[in-house]
Amino acid sequence: xxxxxxxxxxxxxxxxxxxxxxxxxxxxxxxxxxxxxxxxxxxxxxxxxxxxxxxxxxxxxxxxxxxxxxxxxxxxxxxxxxxxxxxxxxxxxxxxxxxxxxxxxxxxxxxxxxxxxxxxxxxxxxxxxxxxxxxxxxxxxxxxxxxxxxxxxxxxxxxxxxxxxxxxxxxxxxxxxxxxxxxxxxxxxxxxxxxxxxxxxxxxxxxxxxxxxxxxxxxxxxxxxxxxxxxxxxxxxxxxxxxxxxxxxxxxxxxxxxxxxxxxxxxxxxxxxxxxxxxxxxxxxxxxxxxxxxxxxxxxxxxxxxxxxxxxxxxxxxxxxxxxxxxxxxxxxxxxxxxxxxxxxxxxxxxxxxxxxxxxxxxxxxxxxxxxxxxxxxxxxxxxxxxxxxxxxxxxxxxxxxxxxxxxxxxxxxxxxxxxxxxxxxxxxxxxxxxxxxxxxxxxxxxxxxxxxxxxxxxxxxxxxxxxxxxxxxxxxxxxxxxxxxxxxxxxxxxxxxxxxxxx
RNA sequence: GAGAGCGUAGCUCAGCAGGUAGAGCACCGCCCUUUUAAGGCGAUGGUCCCGGGUUCGAAUCCCGGCGCUCUCACCA
Numbered sequence: 278x279x280x281x282x283x284x285x286x287x288x289x290x291x292x293x294x295x296x297x298x299x300x301x302x303x304x305x306x307x308x309x310x311x312x313x314x315x316x317x318x319x320x321x322x323x324x325x326x327x328x329x330x331x332x333x334x335x336x337x338x339x340x341x342x343x344x345x346x347x348x349x350x351x352x353x354x355x356x357x358x359x360x361x362x363x364x365x366x367x368x369x370x371x372x373x374x375x376x377x378x379x380x381x382x383x384x385x386x387x388x389x390x391x392x393x394x395x396x397x398x399x400x401x402x403x404x405x406x407x408x409x410x411x412x413x414x415x416x417x418x419x420x421x422x423x424x425x426x427x428x429x430x431x432x433x434x435x436x437x438x439x440x441x442x443x444x445x446x447x448x449x450x451x452x453x454x455x456x457x458x459x460x461x462x463x464x465x466x467x468x469x470x471x472x473x474x475x476x477x478x479x480x481x482x483x484x485x486x487x488x489x490x491x492x493x494x495x496x497x498x499x500x501x502x503x504x505x506x507x508x509x510x511x512x513x514x515x516x517x518x519x520x521x522x523x524x525x526x527x528x529x530x531x532x533x534x535x536x537x538x539x540x541x542x543x544x545x546x547x548x549x550x551x552x553x554x555x556x557x558x559x560x561x562x563x564x565x566x567x568x569x570x571x572x573x574x575x576x577x578x579x580x581x582x583x584x585x586x587x588x589x590x591x592x593x594x595x596x597x598x599x600x601x602x603x604x605x606x607x608x609x610x611x612x613x614x615x616x617x618x619x620x621x622x623x624x625x626x627x628x629x630x631x632x633x634x635x636x637x638x639x640x641x642x643x644x645x646x647x648x649x650x651x652x653x654x655x656x657x658x659x660x661x662x663x664x665x666x667x668x669x670x671x672x673x674x675x676x677x678x679x680x681x682x683x684x685x686x687x688x689x690x691x692x693x694x695x696x697x698x699x700x701x702x703x704x705x706x707x708x709x710x711x712x713x714x715x716x717x718x719x720x721x722x723x724x725x726x727x728x729x730x731x732x733x734x735x736x737x738x739x740x741x742x743x744x745x746x747x748x749x750x751x752x753x754x755x756x757x758x759x760x761x762x763x764x765x766x767x768x769x770x771x772x773x774x775x776x777x778x779x780x781x
Numbered sequence: 782g783a784g785a786g787c788g789u790a791g792c793u794c795a796g797c798a799g800g801u802a803g804a805g806c807a808c809c810g811c812c813c814u815u816u817u818a819a820g821g822c823g824a825u826g827g828u829c830c831c832g833g834g835u836u837c838g839a840a841u842c843c844c845g846g847c848g849c850u851c852u853c854a855c856c857a
Contacts, residue, residue, distance in 0.1 A: 290826050291791060291808050349817070356814035373814055390807075404815050424807060426792035429818045437806040437818065438792045444849045445792090456792090500856055519857095545856050546782080555857070639854085700857070731856070756857050770857095780848065 295422040298387050302420065307384060309420035314395040316344040321366040323400065327408050332399040336376075336411060343368065343410060344395040344418060346455065347388060348427045357385060358409075361396060362458065369409040370396050377412050385415055391425035391455075393418040427456055447777050463773055466585050467761045471538060473584035474558055474757075477577050483534040483560055488523035490516060490540065496739065497521030497678070499731045501544040503553075516542035519754070521678065522739045524561050525707060528750050529742045536560035538757065549769040553778050556757040565751035567690045567706040571667050574694060574704065574753055575604050578665070585764055593697040593766055596663050604694070605666040612668060613650065616657040621650065622672075623687060643728070647674030665696040677717040677733050679705035699763050704753035711743035 302309050318341045323330075332338030345363035355374040360367050374382040388394065395416040403409050426438040438456075440446065446453040454461050475485065493512070495502040497519030507514045520539050527535050541557045562570065582589045582600045589601030610622045617636060621629065626646050633640050633649050638656045640649050650672050669692035670682060682688035690706035708714050718735040725732040761773040771777035 294809065294825095351816050351819050352813090353816065353819075354813040356816085358816045358819085360817080369817075371815070375814080401815095403817090405817075407815095407817075409815085424791045426807070428792090429806065436793080440792065442793085442849085444788095452792095498857080541857085543856065546854095548855095549851095551856070557857080703857080754857085759857070 291424055292422060295389070295420075295424075298389075299420055299422065301387060302384065302417070305380075305384060307417060309417055311416070311418060314344050314416060314418050315342055316395065317342040319343075319365055320345065320361070320363045320368045323410070324366060324368065324408055327400055330400050332401050332411065336399060336401070338399040338401075340397055340399055340413065341410065342395060342397045343370075345393065346425075347390050347392050347394060348425075349429070350388065350390060352386060355382070357382075359388075361394065361410075364461075369403070369407050370398065370412055370415075371401075371403070371409050372412045372415060377415055381415055384417070388417065389421060389424070390427055391421035391423070393421075425452065425455060443771075444779070447771055447779055450775055460772075463761070463765045463767065464775060466765050467757075467773055469585040470581055470761055470764060471556075471757060473581040474538065474577070474755075476584070477580045478534075478536050478560055481534070481573075483536045483562070484532055486524070486527060486532070486535050486537055488517075488520045488527075488537060488539070490542075492517050494734055494736055494738075496733055496736050497523075498541075498543075499677075499733060501731060503542050503544045518543050519557065520559055521752070521754070522736055524559055524752070525747060525750070526739065526742045528561055528563055528707075529745055529747045533563040533748070534561070547778055549771070550759070552758065552770050552774055555770070555774075558755045558757055559752065561707065561750050561752040563748040563750050566749065567669065567692055567704055567751055570704045570751035570753050571604075571606070571669070571692055573751075574702065574755070575665075575667075577755075578694070578696075578701070581760070582764065591697070591764060593699075593763055594768070596697055598664050598697060600665055600696070602665070605664055607666060607668060608670045609650075609654070609668050609672065609688075610670065612658045613653060617653070621653075622685075645674055645724075647672045651675055659695065659700070660698065662695040663697050665694065667692045667694055669693075674720075676705060677721050678708055678714075680708045680710070681713065697763060699759055700756075701760060701763070702753055702755040704751070707747070707750040707752045709743060709747040709749060711740055714743055715740055 299309050320343050323341055323343065330339050343361060343363065345361040345367065348360045348362045348367060350359045351357060357372045359370050359372065361370050372382065372385055377385070395418050396410055396412050397414040398410040398412040401409055401411050426440050428439050429437040440452060440456045479485070492515050495515040495518050498521070500518045502515040502518050504513050504515050517539070519541055520537050524535055524537060536559060538556065538558050540554050542554050544553065545551065547553060562573070579589055579600050582591060590597060590599050610620060613621050617632060619632065621632070624632070629646055629649050630640065633653050636653065636657060638653050640652055644652070670688045671679070671691040673681065673687055673689050676689045676691050679689035679691045682690050691704065693703050694701040708717070718733065718740070721732040722735055758770050758773055762770060765773060767773050
């Protein structure tokens with residue numbers, strides 16, 4: 278007997294009894310796994326229209342067929358109550374022996390919490406005032422052979438069977454969603470966010486495209502990639518860390534507005550803000566600069582909030598902000614000046630190190646000035662950024678794919694939106710000067726040779742594309758998972774990904 | 782990657798000066814045709830994460846492994 282295929286004898290008693298029930302049902306001529314059911318109404322709809330469809334004193338009234346999973350049962354001799362939960366709501370069902378017949382009633386006694394059933398019946402209110410369905414016919418739709426821990430709350434507030442262990446919830450997400458239906462709402466909101474993004478961009482003539490996830494060379498971000506072996510070509514391929522370089526090739530090809538909502542993969546640790554595969558929106562607009570993109574993204578955030586939440590007011594943990602108000606717009610170096618009292622643009626590396634240390638920012642010797650500035654930003658400024666804010670005009674060294682600032686060559690035309698402590702995206706006037714781009718790649722190569730593991734490799738084909746000419750372009754990336762965390766008030770990325778990565 | 786904590790019944794947990802495992806809910810049987818943690822009576826259920834060690838004896842102590850959680854560091 279192997280572990281993978283447990284024999285009957287290996288099953289614990291509960292599972293053995295459930296399987297025996299299957300046999301009992303089959304012997305009684307019942308198929309525990311029939312093919313379909315004619316459901317006529319959602320429970321939620323029935324509840325909404327309840328008052329106008331209730332039966333009369335003779336139990337006569339319009340008949341409805343609901344279908345769902347049994348989440349509680351109370352059997353009392355010749356009658357029984359159970360709650361049936363479908364996708365959006367649950368409703369009590371009253372099963373009486375003299376209404377459904379002795380045969381069906383006896384079968385019903387073999388039903389369990391977690392079984393799927395269909396019920397045809399009439400609407401009525403119980404003595405205790407609960408909207409219920411009086412069963413005329415009960416049909417088994419799928420028998421469960423494993424018990425589902427359905428949450429129960431007693432009058433004194435004691436909670437039984439709460440399925441709260443995070444590991445179990447994520448490993449067995451099907452149980453989590455079945456038992457904690459409120460968690461389904463997170464994924465409904467997530468779906469609304471994504472469809473709102475599509476609606477917004479489609480309305481503005483952006484073309485949705487698909488670019489390779491499997492790439493011979495990775496790029497578009499500074500991150501470690503997953504690598505794999507492509508047998509037919511006998512060479513290493515990478516899972517994309519970003520789709521940026523492919524989308525820009527499309528601008529060279531003549532598409533003026535493109536976007537992609539794609540899974541990116543980064544070979545790095547996981548924690549409450551990081552999952553190795555995550556969803557990224559990137560969009561590019563020809564003839565636009567970063568300021569145009571700033572304006573556009575402000576509208577986008579507003580649109581998504583309204584579509585997903587019905588309001589621009591977003592509460593996250595203990596903070597509330599309004600995305601309907603104009604975002605604060607502030608320069609990178611002005612924020613640092615606020616925090617340190619000094620203008621750090623052009624400050625020597627030595628001086629910068631001293632300054633960072635004097636403010637308690639932890640830095641290491643191998644950090645360049647861009648990295649140190651970024652660390653200071655993270656430590657001194659970002660924790661205080663709650664109101665929606667665009668930070669713009671970033672130091673050159675942090676951004677190998679962004680265009681130099683039109684007035685200040687030590688800066689790039691880049692901005693990042695922040696709100697409620699979240700970094701929500703990254704955007705810039707895209708670098709389209711092939712000579713400058715090659716210099717930036719070379720600088721990245723030197724960093725790599727110096728030991729930096731997260732550098733942008735030189736992409737010759739991308740350079741050639743730029744040599745053919747890319748129009749001036751503004752582009753942006755937005756992390757969909759984090760946006761979802763923000764809009765669903767979740768403190769872990771795992772809560773907004775249906776099947777987050779876990780060690781196996 | 783580092784530190785702290787955790788892993789016992791289907792679920793949530795208790796037990797740990799080392800003596801052979803317990804509660805609530807779920808599950809099973811009987812009674813009960815308006816209950817809702819239904820109730821009453823009764824019963825069952827466990828490789829105490831895995832592997833070593835100490836011991837007459839380990840869920841409990843020690844070592845190693847696996848997994849999870851939280852915090853910190855890095856990338857979005």
